[in-house]
Amino acid sequence: MYPELFASRMERVKPSSIREFLAAASQPDVISFGGGFPDPALFPTETLTQVFSQIMKNDGGQALQYTASDGLPSLRKKLAARMKKTAGVSCEANEIFITQGGQQGMDLMAKLLINKDDVIVTERPTFLGGLLAFNAYEPQYKTCGMDNNGMKVDELEDILKNTPKVKFIYTIPDFHNPMGVTMSLERRKKLLELANKYGVMILEDTPYREVRYEGEALPAIKSFDTQNRVVFLGSFSKILSPGMRLGWVAADAAIVEKMVLLKTAADTQCSTLNMFLADRFMEMTDIDEHIGKLRDSYKRKKDFMLQMMQEHFPAGASWTNPEGGLFTWLTLPEYIDSGKIMQERILPEARVIYVPSEGFYPQNPERNHARMNYSCMSEEKIRLGISRMGAILKDYCK
Ligand SMILES: Cc1ncc(COP(=O)(O)O)c(C=O)c1O
Structure with missing residues (x-):
């Protein structure tokens, strides 16, 4: 039935x-x-045990209560500062909101932008979880080839030139899942130039960004964004704990406002307690x-x-x-x-x-x-x- x-x-x-x-x-x-x-x-785990007990002692009432749908204000403020330090992105706390991991950011992005049969351009191959999130909104896909320097932007230009109804390009520029490769600086700039030229958005999904152990850190694509075309997804999953289910979106305030409405409909807010844990962990210890x-x-x-x-x-x-x-x-x-x-x-x-x-x-x-x-x-x-x-x-x- x-x-x-x-x-x-x-x-x-x-x-x-x-x-x-x-x-x-x-x-x-x-x-x-x-x-x-x-x-x-x-x-x-030991440090988080201490942080947890401090929270319960000093802020238990607040940490166990509902909070704002866009997330704990002090955590959003810290992440805005961290975006500058780790990604070269200048943004304010009102351009950040907290999500249930990066995964929720993908769902909200598709929910915000995709009508049935709109086109999402992905890398080829791409992250399985991204496809899972997007599929429910019934998009069509175009895929762009990859090499050791990430997405082949020449191929991308052909796609954008010949495809109506592209809404956004989904990219994992840093230590790609599944390929492990990183998009070159030149291609980051070219990708943004093409998004501007063809009037499409970019979803920059970068949960591994801070886990760089070789080579020089590259600025995020969002750091070059002058037309508010890039929605940046960050995550605590690979730098603190995936079980805490915390990530963040950094985007233009007008986009943040709409996505937060969708988030409120989906799950009201992230766990206040877990947001306190991440916030106080960053306050009491050196996350770097x-x-x-x-x-x-x-x-x-x-x-x-x-x-x-x-x-x-x-x-x-x-x-x-x-x-x-x-x-x-x-x-x-x-x-x-x-x-x-x-x-x-x-x-x-x-x-x-x-x-x-x-x-x-x-x-x-x-x-x-x-x-x-x-x-x-x-x-x-x-x-x-x-x-x-x-x-x-x-x-x-x-
Ligand atoms: C490329 C990519 N994006 C997003 C995610 C989602 O991670 P989370 O929701 O735990 O932040 C993952 C998880 O492995 C990933 O590999």
Whole structure:
């Protein structure tokens, strides 16, 4: 009975094809390069315990109460200052509001802008969660190719020139999920120039931005924005805790105002208690020192995984070298289907999983890549997993 009653938009809302593979990650003998989780050993649990008890002692009444839909004023103020420091963006607290992670920002952006069959331009490949959020608003997609310098902006110009009804371009410029690559400075500027020229918005989704462990930090695309075309999404998930479900939107105040109305309709506000925790954590401790520890650990693990790949993977396999974030993107010869070989041999024989590339494309998926996460496994498991996987890949890459 139910399917007939569901709204037509539900036809586009489907579980991801990788769900069943990822379910295998919970089996104790499986080595998972599949998830995108930060390393839980790096959560600042002791400090957060102290911060929590201070909040309860001094501000319990407020922290357990409803608050404003756009978020705790002191946290918005701190984030406005932090946007300048970490992204080169000048903004005021009224140009920031707090969301349930970056994920909610994607939903609200699509809800604000997308009528059925409007076009969203995404990178190819792109973040699965972005597609999940956008699909409910029934958009059409155009996709723009990627290389080691991020979105190919020449290809983007062709798309914008030839496609009516493009509403926004969705990009993950820093340590892309799933590719791990970073958009060059030149392309950031060109992307904005094209958005201005063709009158479209940009959704700059950058939850990994502060987890840079190599190379020079690049300014956010939003830092060059003179026409209020960029909606910037930040997140506490990778720098503090994903379980706190806190992120933020930085955008023109008129856009913030509308998105906050949509947020109020969806969930009233983010958890006051969690916003207090993030706010007081930043007040009582040095969050940059904490982020420094994350960077050191992820860099070590990234270097180790790439070294193991170099030693164990066959010629014919290649991978990206991320300067930050949590993922590298493995490319196999075109005739190999990464999902099929994982199901047939890599999971049953090597007890290893990764995320096959198929789900990262809104259309015409490429199947010969895989997203490999290095943040969660110990070096020993990385060594074991990559060597076992390499032995099987050698059978295919002949
Ligand atoms: C590219 C990208 N955007 C957004 C998110 C959403 O993160 P959160 O909602 O936890 O902030 C993620 C999470 O992994 C991501 O990889």
